[in-house]
Amino acid sequence: MTQAPMPDGAGNNNAPQARGSAAVGAARVPAPAPAAGTVYGGGPTPTPKPRRTLLAVLIPTLVLAGLLGSGAAVQLTRDLPRPTLTSDITATLRIPGKPASMPWPGTGSAELMIEGLGRLGGSGSGPAQPIGSVAKVMTAYVILQNHPLDGDQEGPTLTVTADDVEDYEGRKVTGQSLVHVEEGEKLTERDALEALMLPSANNIAHQLAIWDAGSEDAFVDRMNAAADELGMANTEYSDPSGFLPTTISTAADQVILGRAALKLPAFAEIVELPDATIPVAGKINNYNDLLGENGVFGIKTGSTDQAGGCLLFAARLKVGAKTLIIIGAVFNQPGANTPEQLAAVNKVVRKLLTSVRKTVKEYELLPTAPAGRVETAWGETATISPATPLKVVGWPGLSVPVKVRTTAPAEGIAAGQEVGEVEASGVRVKLHTDTAAPEPSLWWRLTRLE
Template sequence: MPTVEFNRVPPAGRPGGPPPPPTPPEPPRRRRRLPWVLATLLLLMLVGGGLYAVAPLRNPLPAPTVELTLPGTMKIPGAAPKLPWPRSGQAMISIDGLGTVGTSGGSKSLPIASVTKVMTAYVILTEHPLDAGEQGPTLTVSAEQAARYPQEQANGESLVKVAAGERITERQALQAVLLPSANNMARILAEWDSGSIEAFVEKMNATADKLGMTGTHYTDPSGLDPTTVSTARDQVILASKAMALPAFAEIAKQKQATIPVAGTVRNYNELVGRDGVVGIKTGSTDEAGGCLVFAAIVNVAGRKLTVVGAVLGQPGANTPVQLDRVFAVTRSLLRSTSAALGVHTLVEAGQQVAAVHGPLGSGTTITAAEKVEVVGWPGLEVRLDTRIPTVPSRLAAGAAHGQLSASAGEGKPVGTALHSGTALEPPSTWDRIRHHR
């Protein structure tokens, strides 16, 4: 059988065989991974940086705070007035609604003579009020009261003539008490009001306690008794209260009046109608010396102020000398007090009142829109009330924001509106991010 021979192909790579196929290249694994790593790093940086930048923006900004740059009280600049105080006795000068200008002679309780009748009239008018110009109820002088007149006259008392059965109105009786200083009419009024002089004196002392007259004690309604004592301070307190009663003020400023039986009576206070004096009462005895409680109206820059004062214990051999001395002292005190009063500027227009501190160093100021002026004297303490509402995060320049007022004593406050200075703006986003870093 014939032999068949197959053609065999030599293995590749052997002599005479076909060339081996090319070896495929190894995949570039490292080159493929690098872009992904870089992209991942960049993404992390962006996300991390974004979170870093957003973090401060998530937190609310603190509200602006206000720091006052004016104190709560100020004194009118300048030296306190030096008044011509009496060499002896006791004295005090006050301005209604503002306070005490000054005092002299200490606070010892002294006899006050007929100045006592200020309290007598005050109690009568508070128990039996009178409207302006009203005569009020009618009193009848009893036979017993009229019978006391000769002995009272023999004692050298200050009196008005009375008669049994005399009918006199409350206003006329008060005129007799306050103008010619009638001791007998003070007793008649006391008995009319309370039934007895003793009961009325109790009312006088109760009223003194109520008014805070700590150095005062009354033992009679006329002041003839030297054990009726008070102080200049206490009498100024009472005088201010009494002059607030329209009927009292009307009577105290009269130079004369006409009453039944006695006829025309004259005011012993010779200062009434001079130097602005509008009242109120004289007093004079050997024990008390010359005494005067007074009120006067002074005009300061178109504003009327009431000066109230008391001068006690002025020496002299008799009533005319004592009263002349107390009148002279009072005139000097009034003129010096009037000269010391004036208009004073406490805060200038545009003056800073407060500083506003905003977040991240932002801020502005609060300033007075107009100047603040007060009437008073150098050394007078004035209260300042600064009211600034909550400051918003954005406040325009020159915006009205708050009020400043000034007041002394019980006087009416004066003030001005407050304005912002430069504009207050909240920090920008970039400022917040930058500040956070």
């Protein structure tokens, strides 16, 4: 049977499609994208560039925006961290310059020190030698330790016995230093100490020893015990007067004793007396011919054939507003007799004291130069320096203990800001900043974490 032809476009897929604008309602199928590199008009198609990511721009912007919100005010108003301060000043500084050459004696021994500063030097490192009547310094020291005198006190009374008179007479034949005594004579402790230290009376040394310890041997034991306690390792006492050559010591040891003895006011007063008056003997003179010269105010002479000329001395030295105490000893100077021996030792002491006065003066220990630094948490620094030179009294080569106290600034650093002080030998100098340090940047304030 013949099928009737269907109208064009009515469900017949095999029907030819209308072309051009004549095709009404026909479905539009998109053409596939050309492959990369397809040539159009004779050239390659440009490869599209990747899009620039927005993260690199957005993240800092968002962070800043967040900080500029509620947290920004907190960051900007936070206290700045305290800067850290570092000092370059060591605990000990040495006075610059070449150490002075002192006129030490060619024979015997010598020692010099200055209270509060230290040992200036010495000479003669041989074994201990006889020291003559310088031994009486220890006798007086032990007596005053056991029987202190305060102020102008005269102390207990000593009565001269027949044995004391006999001892006096027996010493006269050997040419010892003595003061005349009579049986029944009354001497106060101060009278006896004056006779002991000024005219160097050997018989009074013996009398004081018996009065204090009951016997001379017992007293000598006390002398040696005191020497041990003071650290006088090279000293040995055999008698309270120093007449025996077996009483030996060194200049260095006797300087130790001189320092200790001068701390007893009664001792210091007595050794400075040019003369005194005691019962029976009357006026007695101080054998120390240097007394009052070059500031000398003590301490004790000594001379024997074995000891030669000896002097343990103390002198005042004024440097600026300070008064220093020099304590020294010169021992075993040659001479045929006591006057020659004492003249020889005095000559050496004069030279030493003259040299000391030229050498001991004010020196610059620390200049006004950078001596440390202050550093902020944001990396800025400023140096610190003494506000003025630190000057001390001493001599070239002297090691001086130094104390440094510092306080870092609370926040920023301003020029000339006080940050502590440095002290040496009782002299204090302020430490300050040399320059200001820049304030932290806004970015550092906003982004700080600590």
